[in-house]
Amino acid sequence: MDPRSAGFQALAPTVPVMRNRSVVTLVIAAVVVMLAGCGRGGSGGDTGGAGDIPDNQAFVEYRPADGRFSIKVPEGWARAESGGTATFTDKLNTITAVVAPRATPPDAASGAADLAALKDATAGFTPGTVSTVDRKAGTAVLITYRADSAADPVTGKVVSDDVERYQFWRDATLLTVTLAGPHGADNVDPWRTVTDSVRWLP
Secondary structure (H helix, E strand, C coil), X not given: CCHHHHHHHHHCCHHHXXXXXXXXXXXXXXXXXXHHHHHHCCCCCCCCCCCCCCCCCCEEEECCCCCCEEEEEXXXXXXXXXXXXXXXXXXXXXXXXXXXXXXXXXXXXXXXXXXXXHHHHCCCCEEEEEEEEEECCEEEEEEEEEEECCCCCCCCCCCEEEEEEEXXXXXXXXXXXXXXXXXCCCCHHHHHHHHHCCEECC
């Protein structure tokens, strides 16, 4: 027998093994890439922590020109004022404070009526709950719901927001503080800091 043929026959069985190892290596590499992609999060899925306000966020006091109240808001957020409305924004989160006259204090019944009225006027609306909560400025009516955010001016993307609306009242004046951020964002402590900071001024 030709020694060259014998050498070929001896090597031949190892070829499929090498090919199988290559296939396994490629499969493992693909799985690693897929898992890495899942860890980063994809478009259209869970926000994955997007919208979380940092634990070390500093807060500063805001007082409107009429001086009827004060509230602490995250430092560095953009501010816009129009009439009795002040809006503070940073990326995916928004705080809005609105002052308006109201002869009687809000209660659970009026909060339920306000929640029902939001249905037709709010894109992506999903009703939440109406309750009363105690804050340092007094008892407030809390209305919660889900709503679509404003479209991103660059990408046009819209996300679903969790919204908390607090209604404070004193001397025929209603102060409504609305907090909105991406659904699932962990902002319990920052929102408590904001709503606990509300003060009625003389």
